[in-house]
Amino acid sequence: MLVLGIDTSCDDTSVSVYDAKENRVLSNIVSSQYSFHREFGGVVPEIAARKHAENIDLVFEEALEVAGVGVKDLNLISVTNRPGLLPALLVGLTFGKGLAYSLSVPFKAVHHIEAHIFSPFIGSEPEYPFIALVVSGGHTLIVLVEGFGSYSLLGKTLDDAVGEAYDKVAKLLGLGYPGGPVIDRLYREYDGKYLELPKPKVKGFNYSFSGIKTAVRRLVEKGYPAEQVAASFQETAVSYLIGKLKKALKETGVRRVAVSGGVSANSLLRERLKELDVDLYLPPLEYTSDNGAMVAYVGYRRFLIEGEDTLEVGALARCPIS
Ligand SMILES: Nc1ncnc2c1ncn2[C@@H]1O[C@H](COP(=O)(O)OP(=O)(O)OP(=O)(O)O)[C@@H](O)[C@H]1O
Ligand SMILES: [Mg+2]
Incomplete structure (x- = not known):
């Protein structure tokens, strides 16, 4: 069974072909839009949507070509429909629905964060329970995963x-x-002293990053060198992430950790995670930021449990994982 996975939730247009029977990704094409958003210092939803619309058929064709399959070989169309930037999501969703309709194959809508959570397991099968630390551009979550579809949110950024x-x-x-x-x-390049930054004290397994950012602004205004401020920020952010994760591991007694999202590419975070006494699951770098492969992987597993979705399904800007 060949599954097409599509993600246009933010600023990456991605399409993947996944062979579900072999649990193998045949192609995963990502067209990044960074250069179009750079001058604004963040993602502009209208630009993201326009670029997705310009690119999606090219990315789709490349995904088929690299996989060495034809459009008629596809058996399931799986698309991220929530959460994300609404105009961006709609491009992938509409494209996916059109394909499913014209090919008369089932369609499955996928929760983007559920896809990130399982990105370390593409090509394998997870063992449960595990703690998922999702660290992306829009989310910072600690989730107890007791089975596929069984999620308890332990903490998130406030x-x-x-x-x-x-x-x-x-x-x-x-x-x-x-x-x-x-x-x-x-x-990596810096070898001086770190500046002290606050780690906001918030309840339980929750995080807060806005105070750290304000403290950075003050250091910048005081004229500290960019390298020193940047390195100090990374030191603080990573030890803050690890601190709460350790707390969650201790309180739940769980010994498996799966980390995902764009920040899971971070070299210091990976280093510190490897020092923990747990079974650690990290995605390969190509599956850390948005990708169609994780959408196909999760879409297929949801399809096995729930069957197909109707083409009436809409997109949602926000949607909690549990
Ligand atoms: N090496 C790295 N260290 C730290 N952060 C990184 C690294 N590489 C990428 N990132 C960050 O990852 C983020 C993008 O991740 P991702 O693509 O998973 O987020 P998103 O899809 O925009 O958000 P969400 O999945 O929550 O909707 C950016 O904020 C980027 O700065
Ligand atoms: Mg993402």
Whole structure:
């Protein structure tokens, strides 16, 4: 069974062909729009939607070509419909519905965060329970996953997502967009002292990143070097993430951790996670940020349980995971 996975939830147009029987990704094409959003220091929804509309058929054709399959070989169309930027989501959703209708094959709408959660397991099968740490541009979540579809939200950010904080700090430092990769590189190159930044005390397993960002603004105004501020921010953000994760592991007694989302590409986060005494599941770098493969993987598993969705399904800007 060949599953097409489509994601246009934010600023990446992605289409993947997934062989569900073999549990193998045959292609995963991502067309990134960073260069169009860079001058604005963040994603502009109208530009994202327009670029998705211009690119999606090209990305789709490339995904088929790389997979070595024809359009008539597809057996299921799986598309992210929630949560995300509404005008951006609608492009992929409409394209996917059109394909499913014209090919007379089933259609499945997928929750983007559920797709991120399972991205470390593409090509394998997860063992349960595990703690999912989702660290992306729009989300920072700690979720207890007791089975496929069985999720308890343990904690989330009360304001900015960690990826968003990376992007805002980079903007304050004049480092461009997206902020994560450049701050990560500066951290690697820096070998001086770290500046002290606050780790906001919020209840339970929740996070808050807006105070750290404000503290960074003050350091910038005081004239500290960009490399030192960037490295200090990464040190603080990563140890804050790890601290709450450790707390969740201790309180739940769970010994498996799956980390996903764009920030899971971070080199320091990966280093610190590997020091934990747990079974650790990290996605390969190509599945850290948005990709169609994770949408196909989750869409297929949902289809097995629930069957197909009607083409009446709409897009949702917000939608909690549990
Ligand atoms: N090496 C890195 N270190 C830290 N952050 C990174 C790194 N690489 C990418 N990022 C961050 O990852 C984020 C993008 O991740 P992703 O594509 O998963 O988010 P999104 O899809 O926009 O948000 P969501 O999935 O919540 O809708 C950006 O904020 C970017 O700065
Ligand atoms: Mg995402």
